[in-house]
Amino acid sequence: PEAITVQELSKRMGEKGADLVKTLFKMDMMVTVNQTIDADTAELLVEEFGHIVKRVSEADVEIDTNKDVDPEETLKPRAPVVTIMGHVDHGKTSLLDALRGTDVVAGEAGGITQHIGAYKVTTKDGAEITFLDTPGHEAFTEMRARGANVTDIVILVVAADDGLMPQTIEAINHTKAAGVPMIVAINKIDKDGANPQKIRERLLEHEVIVEAMSGDVQDVEVSALKKLNLDKLLDAIALQAELLELKANPDRAAEGTVVEAKLDKGRGPVATILVNRGTLKVGDVFVVGTESGKVRALIDDKGKQVKTAGPASPVEVLGLSGVPSAGETLSVVENEARAREVASYRQEQATSRRTAIAPANLDTMFSALA
Ligand code: GDP
Numbered sequence: 001p002e003a004i005t006v007q008e009l010s011k012r013m014g015e016k017g018a019d020l021v022k023t024l025f026k027m028d029m030m031v032t033v034n035q036t037i038d039a040d041t042a043e044l045l046v047e048e049f050g051h052i053v054k055r056v057s058e059a060d061v062e063i064d065t066n067k068d069v070d071p072e073e074t075l076k077p078r079a080p081v082v083t084i085m086g087h088v089d090h091g092k093t094s095l096l097d098a099l100r101g102t103d104v105v106a107g108e109a110g111g112i113t114q115h116i117g118a119y120k121v122t123t124k125d126g127a128e129i130t131f132l133d134t135p136g137h138e139a140f141t142e143m144r145a146r147g148a149n150v151t152d153i154v155i156l157v158v159a160a161d162d163g164l165m166p167q168t169i170e171a172i173n174h175t176k177a178a179g180v181p182m183i184v185a186i187n188k189i190d191k192d193g194a195n196p197q198k199i200r201e202r203l204l205e206h207e208v209i210v211e212a213m214s215g216d217v218q219d220v221e222v223s224a225l226k227k228l229n230l231d232k233l234l235d236a237i238a239l240q241a242e243l244l245e246l247k248a249n250p251d252r253a254a255e256g257t258v259v260e261a262k263l264d265k266g267r268g269p270v271a272t273i274l275v276n277r278g279t280l281k282v283g284d285v286f287v288v289g290t291e292s293g294k295v296r297a298l299i300d301d302k303g304k305q306v307k308t309a310g311p312a313s314p315v316e317v318l319g320l321s322g323v324p325s326a327g328e329t330l331s332v333v334e335n336e337a338r339a340r341e342v343a344s345y346r347q348e349q350a351t352s353r354r355t356a357i358a359p360a361n362l363d364t365m366f367s368a369l370a
């Protein structure tokens with residue numbers, strides 16, 4: 001339910017907070033300026049002061065991302081977004097690094113690889129694939145918990161010399177719950193004692209039926225260390241992506257998801273945004289969670305300053321008012337007034353939630369003291 005702090009209400013009414021507290025006291029309510037009152041109480045209070053009540057509902061302020069669905073004809077193919085999951089030490093980080101090394105444009109840029117939480121690879125066939133660089137199912141579930149379903153494909157890494165471990169099984173369950181297609185990367189095939197066939201058999205027990213077992217889950221034997229079969233894995237991703245027919249409208253106000261964010265000593269608040277739809281541009285005004293801002297600079301995963309970032313592109317954004325949380329949505333809005341309106345509305349909602357306690361009425365206060 002709608003609620004507001006006495007402080008915020010006093011600001012909006014242009015009255016002293018202490019006067020509101022006094023009036024509430026007369027209405028049998030003991031609250032301090034920092035506490036929250038519900039909308040009905042607020043309305044009574046406002047009328048008591050002879051002001052006119054204007055309630056603003058969430059629908060009046062919030063950005064309705066479901067409302068403006070992009071028409072089919074505006075959609076263009078976009079790169080798949082891939083997350084790597086698997087048990088600890090099975091080679092997630094090694095595989096992410098090895099796949100990053102396959103990028104054919106990284107060399108041209110001559111840049112030092114920037115770890116910004118996601119990177120894009122262009123394969124030798126010209127296909128683009130975006131990898132989330134925050135392996136592990138914590139990141140995956142945390143993002144999902146915030147309603148961010150950015151992953152199109154999960155790569156399940158299983159070490160061929162170790163087999164299915166607890167986090168492997170967790171990853172399978174999370175992936176199934178999310179309804180995201182999976183590709184199995186059987187890693188460390190260079191090692192003595194590697195037994196890929198055993199992995200395929202064990203996967204059956206968890207209803208992951210790979211192609212070699214007449215199922216429809218692609219499996220690829222790789223070695224992240226020796227860089228074996230990485231091209232096969234990329235092909236498998238490209239094939240899966242084709243089946244998904246991933247599309248987005250690049251010609252609209254951008255919407256993206258925070259992959260990671262931090263306060264940088266020199267640059268201030270910095271967030272890595274994965275653009276979901278639209279094109280993010282330098283100069284764009286936006287809201288992200290309870291923060292707002294204006295894009296001062298965009299830096300890609302190769303450390304290069306860019307002017308724009310389209311769907312499925314990860315990009316570092318500078319020019320935020322504060323540090324947002326991973327999984328929050330960035331939305332470009334018309335102007336700074338609108339950005340401030342949405343951000344301050346969300347801040348109030350967050351404050352109300354933090355301070356929400358039922359205002360004690362005098363009777364209960366006194367009975368508590370007696
Ligand atoms: P993570 O915990 O899943 O991120 O695993 P890491 O990428 O950190 O790898 C764990 C260990 O396995 C490291 O010592 C890697 O060098 C090693 N490793 C990863 N991939 C391979 C591989 O394909 N072959 C071999 N022999 N070792 C590997």
Ligand code: MG
Nearest residue numbers: 092093094135
């Ligand atoms: Mg790791």
